[in-house]
Amino acid sequence: MIELLMTVFSATFFVTVIRTATPLIFATLGGLISDLSGALNVALEGMMLIAALTAVIVSVYAPWYVAVLSGVLAGALLGALMAFFHLKMKADIILVGFAVNILAAGGTVFALSQATGGDKGTSINLTSKAVPAVDLPFLEAIPVVGPTLDRLLSGHSILSWLAALTVFAVWYFLYRTPHGLWLRGVGEYPAAPEAAGIPVNKVRAWSLVASGALAGIGGAQLAMFNYIGFTRDMTAGRGFIALGAVLLGARHPVGAMLAALLFGVFEALSIVMPNLFNWIPGELIQTIPFAVTILALILFSYRSQRARQLKTLSKI
Amino acid sequence: MNLASFGREAGRAAAALVIALIVAYVVVLATSQDPGAAFTTLLTAPLSSNRTLGLWVDDIAKLTLTGLAFSLIFQARQFSMGVQGQVYVGGLFAALVAMSPIGATPIAIPLSMLAAMAAGAAYGFIPGYAKARFGASEIVSSLMLNYIAIRVVNYLVRAHLAPPGTGQLMTEPFPPTAVFPAIIPGTRFDLGIVIALVCVVIVWFVLYRTSWGLKLRLVGHNPKFAEYSGIRASAIMVSAMTVSGAIGGLLGAVFVQGRAFGKLSIDFDGNLAFEGILIAIVARSRPLAVPFVALFYGYLRQGAQLMGIRTDVPTEMISVVQAVIILLVASSFTVPGRKALARLLRRDEAPAGATAGVAQK
Numbered sequence: 001m002i003e004l005l006m007t008v009f010s011a012t013f014f015v016t017v018i019r020t021a022t023p024l025i026f027a028t029l030g031g032l033i034s035d036l037s038g039a040l041n042v043a044l045e046g047m048m049l050i051a052a053l054t055a056v057i058v059s060v061y062a063p064w065y066v067a068v069l070s071g072v073l074a075g076a077l078l079g080a081l082m083a084f085f086h087l088k089m090k091a092d093i094i095l096v097g098f099a100v101n102i103l104a105a106g107g108t109v110f111a112l113s114q115a116t117g118g119d120k121g122t123s124i125n126l127t128s129k130a131v132p133a134v135d136l137p138f139l140e141a142i143p144v145v146g147p148t149l150d151r152l153l154s155g156h157s158i159l160s161w162l163a164a165l166t167v168f169a170v171w172y173f174l175y176r177t178p179h180g181l182w183l184r185g186v187g188e189y190p191a192a193p194e195a196a197g198i199p200v201n202k203v204r205a206w207s208l209v210a211s212g213a214l215a216g217i218g219g220a221q222l223a224m225f226n227y228i229g230f231t232r233d234m235t236a237g238r239g240f241i242a243l244g245a246v247l248l249g250a251r252h253p254v255g256a257m258l259a260a261l262l263f264g265v266f267e268a269l270s271i272v273m274p275n276l277f278n279w280i281p282g283e284l285i286q287t288i289p290f291a292v293t294i295l296a297l298i299l300f301s302y303r304s305q306r307a308r309q310l311k312t313l314s315k316i
Numbered sequence: 317m318n319l320a321s322f323g324r325e326a327g328r329a330a331a332a333l334v335i336a337l338i339v340a341y342v343v344v345l346a347t348s349q350d351p352g353a354a355f356t357t358l359l360t361a362p363l364s365s366n367r368t369l370g371l372w373v374d375d376i377a378k379l380t381l382t383g384l385a386f387s388l389i390f391q392a393r394q395f396s397m398g399v400q401g402q403v404y405v406g407g408l409f410a411a412l413v414a415m416s417p418i419g420a421t422p423i424a425i426p427l428s429m430l431a432a433m434a435a436g437a438a439y440g441f442i443p444g445y446a447k448a449r450f451g452a453s454e455i456v457s458s459l460m461l462n463y464i465a466i467r468v469v470n471y472l473v474r475a476h477l478a479p480p481g482t483g484q485l486m487t488e489p490f491p492p493t494a495v496f497p498a499i500i501p502g503t504r505f506d507l508g509i510v511i512a513l514v515c516v517v518i519v520w521f522v523l524y525r526t527s528w529g530l531k532l533r534l535v536g537h538n539p540k541f542a543e544y545s546g547i548r549a550s551a552i553m554v555s556a557m558t559v560s561g562a563i564g565g566l567l568g569a570v571f572v573q574g575r576a577f578g579k580l581s582i583d584f585d586g587n588l589a590f591e592g593i594l595i596a597i598v599a600r601s602r603p604l605a606v607p608f609v610a611l612f613y614g615y616l617r618q619g620a621q622l623m624g625i626r627t628d629v630p631t632e633m634i635s636v637v638q639a640v641i642i643l644l645v646a647s648s649f650t651v652p653g654r655k656a657l658a659r660l661l662r663r664d665e666a667p668a669g670a671t672a673g674v675a676q677k
Binding site for chain 2: 040042085089090091092094095096098099100102103105106107109110113114236237240241243244247281282283284286287290291293294297298301302304305
């Protein structure tokens with residue numbers, strides 16, 4: 001137990017949490033944007049998976065940032081595909097989302113076996129690149145707190161810093177720009193913006209594209225920093241956990257980030273725990289993030305339900 | 317459903333299938349050394365021998381059951397995706413009964429099926445209750461439960477149920493009394509298909525000939541109206557998920573006790589459980605249409621498996637076909653017009669309804 005506490009309060013654990021939380025933060029923000037526009041994006045999982053594979057394959061031939069961008073593009077294209085089928089072809093968004101997930105689960109294995117010449121499952125033969133980590137050695141010069149600060153803030157992926165920036169950007173966009181207001185209005189009560197002449201479907205379509213792009217960065221981070229290379233089903237439910245994090249984060253960007261960080265902590269725990277407690281079977285440790293998601297979701301839903309009930313009571 | 321609309325639906329499904337196959341052909345053409353052979357294998361291999369025919373029938377049975385489980389859920393307009401998890405817990409409990417002393421007695425098969433159904437029902441109940449009581453999104457919670465079930469069952473098989481010291485990732489074969497008898501000896505044509513067809517009739521009867529079924533369909537069509545007419549929508553919702561869970565659990569029993577396995581192994585469902593989504597969508601959630609869709613889709617699925625084994629095109633290519641079919645069939649049912657608009661408005665509410673638990677009202 002002491003060992004666990006020592007590990008949890010170490011700087012390396014903090015770095016691990018940021019690393020595991022970064023893909024979740026991007027995916028959660030993506031889920032948030034489409035959810036606020038009124039389209040529940042259940043395809044985050046598939047988008048991340050396809051983006052991860054795209055990024056890995058492109059990184060063999062191009063610099064890392066091109067690879068990340070190609071992952072973003074792949075996610076955005078999937079978002080556009082969903083928007084086309086949901087808005088133009090009037091298909092149910094959840095079914096469209098699962099079609100993307102099914103396509104991703106099988107399609108990535110298929111595409112990988114084409115790219116590697118027969119490997120079904122991992123990209124071990126591909127010499128892919130990684131997203132560089134940022135070291136901040138100058139922090140050490142700061143007296144007293146310098147070395148600690150250096151250990152806490154160094155070694156993160158560039159994309160982790162981008163994630164923090166993105167949280168702010170999404171918040172600014174949603175709450176400080178007219179387009180953000182449009183987006184929230186479209187999700188809240190589509191008839192009103194429609195009457196005001198706002199192109200409702202266009203707003204939804206762009207939010208699905210943005211949602212895909214964000215999930216795509218998450219996928220790129222997963223396959224080019226958290227792990228180097230692609231393995232089949234490597235997202236392992238992260239897209240669905242992100243969906244839970246959207247709800248848990250009270251549909252607010254900062255809340256979404258906090259929820260993603262919370263799930264990041266538990267995923268990081270499931271990474272460090274096998275070394276500390278080798279008597280707990282690995283499979284059971286792997287269930288921790290999923291169990292925590294269910295519990296958090298139930299607790300949060302219960303609380304917001306209570307809050308709503310109290311609100312209606314006070315109105316009477 | 318009258319004959320005309322049945323014909324229209326069947327026509328749409330067939331058109332979707334043809335388009336999906338054309339897409340598949342293009343993909344095979346682009347990637348295979350010998351596209352002709354690969355595509356021929358995809359389309360004809362299931363008929364090539366008695367063994368492959370048996371595999372096809374086995375798939376029909378399983379796809380029918382998962383299609384029924386999803387149909388029931390979709391009819392209530394819930395999006396619980398928990399069939400996979402229910403298959404795992406169902407398979408686990410069926411295996412536990414089959415490996416206990418009861419497994420050697422004649423009551424082994426009915427008892428293990430019952431155990432599997434109870435386990436699946438309990439597993440289906442959880443997301444339903446969490447939604448009805450706390451407003452927790454059933455999509456997220458059921459998917460999380462899938463991941464948990466798979467990992468727990470894999471752990472139990474690896475560490476406790478497999479014969480110790482062998483490092484196997486499966487249990488010993490069940491005693492013959494606990495394995496479904498073959499209907500045609502020497503093939504996988506076993507009791508599973510009979511169970512599946514009986515389930516089709518039962519689910520049809522329950523949905524269209526009982527008051528519970530009427531309430532369930534009403535809740536699916538218009539929960540507010542159902543609520544106003546005195547139906548407790550949340551109770552119906554929970555019970556629909558529970559019954560669907562029982563079917564999922566039964567599918568678990570069909571998996572492990574079928575002649576294909578006859579034992580419990582890790583990762584045994586081969587992602588088949590999720591293909592019930594496709595079956596249910598194409599069948600428009602009509603129980604009587606489910607086995608026919610399963611017939612066609614099962615053929616394609618077996619063809620893809622054999623294509624993966626016999627040619628250079630991986631089995632996973634079929635996911636392209638799956639996605640195209642779902643996208644086309646799910647989208648085709650709204651023709652422009654007033655009725656379509658009404659449906660669209662309701663459909664727009666569906667995702668919001670799923671997240672209503674946390675919507676800021």
